Amino acid sequence: MPDLHHTRNFCIIAHVDHGKTTLSDRILELTRTVEMRDMKEQLLDSMDLERERGITIKSHPVSMVYRARDGQDYAFNLIDTPGHVDFSYEVSRSLAACEGAMLLIDAAQGIEAQTVANAHLALEQGLEIIPVINKIDLPSADVPAIQQQLEDVLAIPAEEAVLTSAKNGLGIEDLLEAAVARVPQPRWAEVEGLRMLIFDCIYDTYKGVICYVRVFSGTVKANDSILTMSDGMKAQVKEVGKFSPAMTKQDSLQAGDVGYIVTNRRDVAEIKLGDTITLTNTPAKEMLPGYKEVSPMVFSGIYPIDTSDYNKLKAGMGKLRLNDAAFVYQSENSVALGFGFRCGFLGLLHMEIIQERIRREYDLDVISTYPSVVYFVTKTDGETIEVHNPVNLPDPAEIDHIEEPMINASIHLPSTSIGDVLALVSEKRGLCEHTETIDEKRVMLVCRLPLNEILVDFNDRLKSITHGYGSMDYEMAGYEQAKLCRLDIMVNGESVDAFSSIVHKDKAEGRGRALCKRLKEILPRQMFKIAIQASIGSQVIARETISAYRKDVTAKCYGGDISRKRKLLEKQKEGKKRMKNIGSVSIPQDAFIKILKTSDGGSS
């Protein structure tokens, strides 16, 4: 029988950089889960990219044993959760696997946007929150101020906060004692039948799909026949085990346990996060709460810069997808960029991470097209279609109206930058719904914004306006009708698909003008005059002209010189091979990159 009295499942939630991973490491050390000599800085963030960016992308559960001051041993399951809004569903599933959450706050920086968002997520999952004020060793630490913020912003009594310095190992034992005392014992253990939550999954070359699970009730062991309750799919359990912290095979997993199962499933896409697993023969009556289908919010085309890399890119995408069911892609063909993929992401960070991993792990040079959100387009014939590629937007005459996804953003910032941030929000077609004072220096704005407006440069500009002190978190907030249109860029009358974007009508002209101007700077002059136009439908809203160059001739051409001359011309021809021909105009590959990298596409 499981010893529920001596089991505690909890996670650590925090804003980026507030010391989550360091705290996890200290806990592992104190429980002697890993010997000191085996400790690697940031043990849990095993992916290079995670270490570098200081963010957690995948969940990292670990089981450990803590001998408490009462002399008894407690089984701790710590789940390191992804900390970014893009992964809020994943976060919510990781949280759902726990009964308690350590809410980590930097003693110098105080409560940030993600602190609040994560605290709310934890409360929604019914978790007991243990506030932890970390980095108290910093000279700039201001514990009383943070305690005040806790009370004011999160309504958490100040005296509940545990004070730590994970870096120096201060207060860690107090924190673990608080976990013993305050994290409730595993819930819903009394429900009949096996109920096991899938909160993450990875792909292993040898074992196949490995699901990270939390068992709520019942027992699961190898050879059990199991059922995923959302879709009724059956599978055979091949192995069960725990994280200590490496995966360690066990005979069985029981109520309250956090561990992994390996089944005969081979495709990550078949596994749905948040699903409930039960036994085929004695199924549970009800699924665990909170399951939902996740769908990509942001789309972008990814193309190899060297077209011969297409197959390599395809293979890389396939491998990434193995480990990331939230990432979707399908092949796509662009006139300008050739063969590539249309990719769907949970959000901006997710997009950046995937792009970066393709570059890094598969050593591929790729170019990404301007990101797009998913629009609902209702046509005049009453049909509603989803559009996430500007190219697929119907003719303006066929469109009755377009709806775009909205977000509720909470922006934390120093009160001195409030004017500039409000201006930014309004430039991005946002509305500030209310303002909340965090303390005398910081405020929080709650705004409603179109998602597509924050896709490219919002965060960078927020950081720059607030000198790095601003932070933002957001949640999806439904769809709203908006005056949107497709902005096309034409080069000598031919539309360049990779430059098309869906924009708000009021912004089309400015963006069109900026794009034309930028293209004029980037495109090399050619033998012919080049007209660059921005248009909405058939209406041209901006125009630039690149004059033809006037001289490209070598004078000397003697008899015996023909081979030499031909070689010179062949060389010029090779140079042009790296260009894409749009109608009569040769556009160098790097022009696409430069334009697409023009952070805001020139809307400012």
Place this chain on the structure above:
Amino acid sequence: MTLNASTSALGLYCHVPFCASTCDFCAFYQEKPRRGDLLRYFEAMEREFALLPPDRVVDTVFWGGGTPGLLAAKDLERLGRMQLAALVQPPHEWTVEMAPSTVKPDKLAVLKDLGVTRISMGVQSFDAALLESLGRLHNPKQIYRAWEAIEQAGFAATNLDLIFAIPGQSLAQWQADIREAARLGPSHLSTYCLTFEEDTALYVKLAQGKVRIDEAREVAFYEAGWQLLDELGFTQYEISNFARPGMECVHNLNTWRMHEWIGCGPSAASQYAGERYQRPSNLDEWMRGMWTDAAPKQEQVVLNDRILLADSLVFGLRMNEGVDFAALRQRYPAAGELSQLEGLIGRLLEEQILTQAEGRLRLSPKGQLLADAVGTEILEVV
């Protein structure tokens, strides 16, 4: 290949790879002369001449370099006699390039005697300062002395080479150079815009930012030159070549019309018997190669109708006579699918880079300034 070898003109190019110094703009293969090298060069040239087709008439000869005129009179004579011995009959046109500092009456007498019909002298400029900036070894005084000797020797045709758009040169200086060249009364003038070819001292200066290419300035020099030359009675027949009526360089014309030519000497290129190739550039390598059974061929290209059609256009369009496209298609029936080329021609006509009259395509004056770009596009689609 439908090129009818027996009726097509054949040219002979002889490369004399020796120079007294290297001009800053020159990328041609050349070495400083040593007596031993010269003797071995002659021996190897004799081998090359012996390889000339025994049954083909050579219509034109061109001696270029290097500086052929650098050879002493007796050496010129030796090379010339060896060559004549290998030819079925003396050529109709025989050009020898000379630098002003190398022109001497005794050499000219030898050349005249050999049957040389045309002397081409690399004047470059009449301005002492500009000559110096080009790294040339001669001064204006030497030009006049050399010209006097050439006139006295009485060759049927004469050419002067001029260079323009030299860093520091004004438009007025350029026009003065043209006037001065015309005043001397040659039958032909070649004008070359200063180019910055890799492996030249000038290119190095360009790369170091010591000189700059100014497109608008070069265009102005071209246009001013063309206008003035026309006024002075020199008719343009190729982008850089101007002649009194009937005094065009036939050797070059034949080359540009994709006839055949055989090159002798190090680095000399040939287009002959369905292929294009080059001799080794290095003097030693070339000489060694000439003593083996197979004369060394480098960068060998087997010609076909498609290549020849493309090159006929690329080089034909550089001439003012232009090309008869329909005739070219007949001449190269196996050139294959040309719809892309036709599309390009259509576009170039529309942009008035090409003109069309009496069945011939020609570059417009604007197009002449874009000849390389046009050539590149032709090679892209053919």
